[in-house]
Amino acid sequence: MNHRFIPIAILVFVLISLWLVPIWAEEETENGEASKISVVVTANRIPTKESETTAEVTVITAGEVQESGVTSIVDLLERVPGIQFRSDSTTAKSQISMGGFGESSFGRVVVMVDGKRLNNPDMSSINWQSISLESIERIEVLHGGGSVLYGSGAIGGVINIITKKQSDPLSLSISSTLESYQSFKEAISAGIARGNGSLSVSGDYYSSDGYRDSSEQQAAHGKITGNLYPTSKLVLDLGLGYSYNYYQMPGGLTKDQLEDDPTEAVNHADESTEHILSADLHGEYQATDKLLFDTLLGYEYKNFSPDMPSWGSYYYDNIYHSLSFQPQASFETTAEGHYPITMVSGIDTRYSYLDSSTYDSAERNNATAETEVSLLSLGGYTNLEVKIGDSIGASGGFRFDGADIFTDDDNAWHIGPAWSIGLRWNPDENSKLYLRHERVFRYPFTDEQITYGTFLPDLEAEKGYLFETGGSIKISSLLEIKGRAYLNLMKHEIVYNTATSQNENLDETRRIGGETELTLKPKPWLTMSGSYAYVLPTFIHGDNEDKEIPLVSKHVAGASLLFALPHRLETELGTSYRGSSYQGGDNANTQEKVDGYVIVDASLRWKPTTRMGNLTIIFSVDNLLDENYASYVYYNSWSDTSSYYPGQGRSCTLSGRYSL
Template identity: 30%
Template sequence: MKKIILPSLLVTQLFTANVFAETAVKPSGVVVTANRFSSTDFNANQSIKIISRDDIDNSPYSSIPDLLRSQAGIKVSSQYGNQGIDAIVDMRGFGESAIGNTLILIDGQRLNNVDSSSIQWSSIPLSNIDHIEILPGSGGVLFGDKASGGVINIVTNKSGKNSSSIKTTLGSYDFIGLDAYLSGSNKGFYYNSGISSSKENGYRENSQSVSNAISGRVGISSDRYDSFIDYSLYQQENGTPGAISSSVFNANPKAARFQNNFQRKDGFKVRPGLNIKISDSLEFSSEFSVSRQGFKSDNPDFPSKSYRVIDTYTFSPRIKWDHNFSGLKSSSVFGFDYILGKLNVNNFGNANQSAEDKSYGIYLQNTTWLASYLNLTSGLRSHHNEQKANQDAYTSYGQYNPYVQGETSQNKKAYEISLNYFKDNWGGYVKNNQGFRFANLDELYGYDQNYISTFYGNILKAQISKNNEIGLLYKSNVFDARVALFRTELTNEIAYNSLLGANTNYDPTLRQGLETNLNFKITEGVDVKFIYSYLDARFTSGSLDSKFVPSVPKEAGSFILGWNNQEYGKYLLQANYVGSRYFADDIQNTKDKMPQYLTLDAKATWKINEFKINLTGLNIFDKKYAQSGILNFSKTDYFYYPANGRSLYISAEYEFK
């Protein structure tokens, strides 16, 4: 994508936005993850947590992963800086395999790729987000594969309200960013679009990056139907300095292990959809999506070079029926999901590989209101998955390796039953559910003695998770509290086993813990938030019995102090703590742990008429730390992915009236 395209689009669209009348097409603040239909009933599922648009605006963070890391039970491992490049979001302690156990959605449709490549976070401009829904520990019935740790649903703004804004940001390490948002509607036609472009040299050597993205929706809506097309287009390239040894990290965390390696990602997604309100009690929705992601990895310091392409096709029709069950208000959702993912990898100088993942499933979920303050939700999904992979013949160090192929077919079920209560100021829930996950396509491959990616024809068994959870909520004008206790048992957990040098099915494992959110309104303009999680993630049988899962801290938390004064502006101070945890690959727990760390971030916002000025400071005390690390192959040294040092940003935003 040419670097001039997005700035040109900003100017063109901002000045054409005001031709539309200010007519709202859809209400904002809807919750989708409760039943895969837009709903304003937040009491249907008490375990859902919401990051509101105000939370996003007040946060000091400019990427979705950083927004999420201050939520109880969520850990983020970012390898390259503050922009979310290759960041992995981990719900409830899956460590290095978190990408296959935390399901990321946008408007109810999955963003996870069929391989283990990271989410392209920069393809979703923050300006285009209405709110974010977090559903911990469940989601297998409604959404299927990869929801063992939970579901995060990014809901975009579809209000159609006439609005446009532009923001420019300057910051540390020569960061410059340009963002814009615009939306409008006229006689049923509506649209919204978010545009983002940024460039920086980076905190570390060879950590420069350039990113451009545009995404949005155009549609036609009435009281009875909504037809639309969602779209996104993105490009990102960045240096990949790699992990550095402990001695280098202690001497100079800005150093790069690889001075010349880089990667480039580009892609698009188009998703037409339709929602029809057939009657007052019957509603139909369906989407079809086509997406492509290209990933070029050029590593002259290895040396190695590859180019992979992922093509994904999805189809998800569903119907919602509001009815009475034995005289009780009920709502049932029946749906079908089809997902086809194709992976093709050209490994220059080594064997080419290809793989395919095809899934389809049907599900039924019913919610019955036993009373105005109490509902019972139950659901079942039956899912079929087919995977196949192959590798061309190749010669490595004089040894001939023949063509290899393999395939498998598996059927799995997910279920859930939950009881949700909310009356006056009190709420709570209990739930029991089972989910599953199939291997990501690149998890079918291992490495030979020369560290060359190799397929041995091995297809992994599906992972099964069983979760029990209880939560208690209280909400008043001055105090908001949420506490959850959970226990998740897993069989055939899919993860990389460093003892074998391959992805395997582990012996049984366990996750159990506590998550707490406490919000206090001290005065009319002063708020305090305390977020804490305790997590015990370990093996429960086999040769690794009682060993802890690497990369998973037992404790993590945030303390947030906010002051909002109409005359003097808004101010926020946020402290984030992450406890010690074993390095990745140390599944025997024989080495030292990664150090705990505490960082402090701050933000100040001033609004003058249509202008808004933001001043942000991240890692104010310049703490030297790493969010992720790994042992070297011989298990004799520790390698770190250093986090950014002190970073300062100033932005100016103008909202057109």
């Protein structure tokens, strides 16, 4: 298949659909089926209609999560335009990328659960299997920068996973999934609500032998949440969670090995185990109709123990302690009695401590190195939203933020101010056009500041300037078009240099990009969707001037067709395309490019009629054509070798879910 024609096909699909829109819109209006769409999101850290945010926001609802049939949040988020994943081990440790970032891209996306950060203080990526799909109420994806409201790392995007709050007197949900490679997942959630409180519990277990040899994975999670409403103005939420994750790391292949047998493993003893304990206390106090106080206090303990004999007998015990405190106040008023103003102000405080020990054997009797490093950050922010009439809105915000990364002997202080301004026009209630500018930043990870035991005091924090325009058009449930175009100018991006074995600041970089998404429902039985994302990431100064930034595909596209069939059946056919990119570590663009690829997926959903509750059965096939491709490729200039990490081959999944 000629991959160059995929973006052209998506564009043709979009143009034809736009040409047919007036016909379909007229038909639906004549049938009297038009309805308004109003989605409330928390992109501004307070509930706001999506059409009144000065940014592009994608919302994934609980229903869409349940009907997807996926076993991982990675598979769910990959369907969102502008989001890419790559992995050098398992799906659980996939690295997310938004906004055209390559190495350590996960450091430029803030990921939260109910407003609490999941990002680690060091370079270890988020463990996506620690997020239970059963507990998700919705997922909000903010495309583009958000440093004013969310601080360090909110450069490419922000993802907030919002969990369910028990409101029904009784709820119960049970699901079971069987998948290829001897994979299965069981999940259960239940809850009760009485008087001034509610209680909910959820848990799941996942096990898989993996697509490749030596890629076994196991994960178990449990969470209990209590909600208390002492008065009509006060809400208290307490959550306690535990997560266990075990996975093997089969290692990178040569290109010949990838083409000959992508399931092969070169590391048969590399593995890792994680234990995570978390506790969160969230409170809301509605002082007046216009004034709301919100506070989040969170603690997390993580024990991360990788065994890496392939690295020369390296065995690690990494123990993390993280404490966060986030008080916030939001206030509504009017200027001169005509212009409604919403102000959000708050403080973000975070302390993280890492105790890392290296041993010479799996028994961990003899420690060969030990590092203790802490990060203390404090930031204050204010953001204003002003409505000028019924259709114009303006926004502006500022954050002053500082972080200290320190050991017993050394420390580095970083300052990350951020600001934003924006203008929005709503031609109708559910559509918008916007312009915005934001100054963004990211502090170094703790193990970027300390490389193999060496403290790097001259390593600078990343900073950038984002210019963006975009909008959305919604015509009832018939049509939705969303898109944005952006320019991101970055300074001091941090990457690891294999030639010097140190983390270093890059020369200035530039990203010019755009994303568009189209959803059409011309008939009650047909839903069509298409998306396309483009980004040109380049170095604009230094030895690699005009070279492309590695690990970034310039073209990413997708399309799907969903048919509603008789007898409560639905079938969906989807395809996704990722263009070629340069290998990680190849800043000079001298190595062979990583080939692009096309993935085709198909699924069949059945919702049979039941006397009580709801039952959904889903059968899906991912990578239907069994495409052999590399999810991630990294070039080591010191050894002059490239490591290819295969993506997963064809996989079949059968899942069932029952809920009251």
